[in-house]
Amino acid sequence: xxxxxxxxxxxxxxxxxxxxxxxxxxxxxxxxxxxxxxxxxxxxxxxxxxxxxxxxxxxxxxxxxxxxxxxxxxxxxxxxxxxxxxxxxxxxxxx
Numbered sequence: 001x002x003x004x005x006x007x008x009x010x011x012x013x014x015x016x017x018x019x020x021x022x023x024x025x026x027x028x029x030x031x032x033x034x035x036x037x038x039x040x041x042x043x044x045x046x047x048x049x050x051x052x053x054x055x056x057x058x059x060x061x062x063x064x065x066x067x068x069x070x071x072x073x074x075x076x077x078x079x080x081x082x083x084x085x086x087x088x089x090x091x092x093x094x095x
Contacts, residue, residue, distance in 0.1 A: 033047050034047070034048060034049075035047055036058065037074075038063055039069070041060065043062040045059070045060055053071055054071060054072075055068055
């Protein structure tokens with residue numbers, strides 16, 4: 001009873017996997033990261049690298065919803081917490 005129990009299994013990393021991890025780290029050293037935000041609430045969902053493309057299913061921890069997004073559409077995404085709608089003044093309209 002004096003021993004500490006380990007609940008996670010820790011295995012040794014093989015040299016092949018370690019080599020793959022080091023190569024991956026070198027490949028992304030020149031890339032930039034960007035954040036993907038939830039389209040509805042603006043919560044940051046995930047960070048992705050600049051060379052990623054395609055579709056991805058993401059889960060928003062704030063909305064508790066899953067969304068399928070096209071990463072091409074969310075390249076320059078800026079979240080606005082509200083949409084300001086302004087209507088033109090009828091007296092100042094030029095016809």
